Amino acid sequence: MSETSERKKTSEAAKELGISENTLRKYSKIVEEVTGNPAYFAHQKNARLYSPEDLEKLRQLVARSKEPGQTLLQAASGLFAKENPEKIAQVVASLQKTIESQNQVIDSLKEELSSLKEAQKPAAPADDVLGWDDIPDLPADDADEEVDLPLTPEQKRERVVADMHRSDEEVHRALMDKVQEHAQKAAPTHRTLADMQLKPKKRPWWKRIF
Numbered sequence: 075m076s077e078t079s080e081r082k083k084t085s086e087a088a089k090e091l092g093i094s095e096n097t098l099r100k101y102s103k104i105v106e107e108v109t110g111n112p113a114y115f116a117h118q119k120n121a122r123l124y125s126p127e128d129l130e131k132l133r134q135l136v137a138r139s140k141e142p143g144q145t146l147l148q149a150a151s152g153l154f155a156k157e158n159p160e161k162i163a164q165v166v167a168s169l170q171k172t173i174e175s176q177n178q179v180i181d182s183l184k185e186e187l188s189s190l191k192e193a194q195k196p197a198a199p200a201d202d203v204l205g206w207d208d209i210p211d212l213p214a215d216d217a218d219e220e221v222d223l224p225l226t227p228e229q230k231r232e233r234v235v236a237d238m239h240r241s242d243e244e245v246h247r248a249l250m251d252k253v254q255e256h257a258q259k260a261a262p263t264h265r266t267l268a269d270m271q272l273k274p275k276k277r278p279w280w281k282r283i284f
Contacts, residue, residue: 080125080126081116081123081125081131082123083121083123083124084098084121084122087124087128087129087132090282091129091133091136092127092136093136098132099122100151101132101135101136101146102115102122102132104146104147104150105131105132105135105150105154108147108150108151108154109154114154115128131153131154133154135149135150135153135154138152138153138211166261185248264277
């Protein structure tokens, strides 16, 4: 029996391997890429022919490709790339680039996770943000009005603690009342012409009689 007669066509080889013809063509193309040899398999009228040795390696490739975590390219590289040292180097370089790219993605995800954790930290206490002694006293409105004495640190602390228990609406209303109070005190007094006229002096009662 001649060597050519021992080779099987694609349909016969696929049936023997238990896979479809399209799957066999896909596997064969990967083998040719890994080995760097487009004529790895014998051809007859542009159709591949598979020797018993080819079928045995393809049978191993089918089995390895079904292993968990094993890709088809990795399985083919382990079986066929050793036949082409240059191709082995190319495959290793390609895998190294893939690993480096994945490491960069992992580092980027770690940075984003760290930023999210930093943003989720609780706000610093009021004592750390602003010291009690740093709160300025409001100036007196007018000199003739009662002058408020400067608040002591204890009084300031009590006032801030009291404000913390007030609702946002109450705080907003108190601030608006304070603003209106300052605006009224600071507004200039407009006198009308009637106010500027001298009022007539009242005559003493005794002159009214005589």
